Amino acid sequence: MATSVGGSRKLLWLLVVLVVLSLSAAATALFMLFTQQGGMEQARAEEPAAIEYQAPIFVQIDPFTVNLAEDNYGARLLYAGISLKVADAQSRKLLETHMPQVRSRLLTLLSGKQAEGLTSANGKKRLADQIIAALEAPMSETQPDLAIEDVLFTEFIVQ
Numbered sequence: 001m002a003t004s005v006g007g008s009r010k011l012l013w014l015l016v017v018l019v020v021l022s023l024s025a026a027a028t029a030l031f032m033l034f035t036q037q038g039g040m041e042q043a044r045a046e047e048p049a050a051i052e053y054q055a056p057i058f059v060q061i062d063p064f065t066v067n068l069a070e071d072n073y074g075a076r077l078l079y080a081g082i083s084l085k086v087a088d089a090q091s092r093k094l095l096e097t098h099m100p101q102v103r104s105r106l107l108t109l110l111s112g113k114q115a116e117g118l119t120s121a122n123g124k125k126r127l128a129d130q131i132i133a134a135l136e137a138p139m140s141e142t143q144p145d146l147a148i149e150d151v152l153f154t155e156f157i158v159q
Helices: 002-046 089-097 099-111 121-136
Strands: 057-071 074-086 148-158
Touching: 057 089, 057 099, 057 148, 074 089, 074 099, 089 099, 099 121, 121 148
Parallel strands: none
Antiparallel strands: 057 074, 074 148
16 A cells, blocks of 8 residues: 555645646746736837828819920920929919919920920839929029929820
């Protein structure tokens, strides 16, 4: 009987050790879970506030037709509708107030172009950059800076 009692004690100690190890593992897992959730809540609290949506501001320029510079095909025409995306209401008001000058600058710029250079996507991108440069030049002596963000071609026909 002595051998069976000694074996039972070893088994009992083994079970106690396993229970203690499993309880400590469970306690460690719970501790890590709760500290991680607290960290997540803290990270959420540190996130920047949601950016408020602001509607874009567009200035529409009535479509116009311009004679292009002659090329191998002779005289060509461009029919273009353009909208400008601006950063603020002040730029929109300034462009609308000076619309005759805006249209004149655009017609002057476009009349020197050849049709070949306008039909590709890269040609339109270069033209958009040139339009921004032409319109950002002051239209009056006391003009504040214009904030033109993009040039959008709403109609574009070369004949």
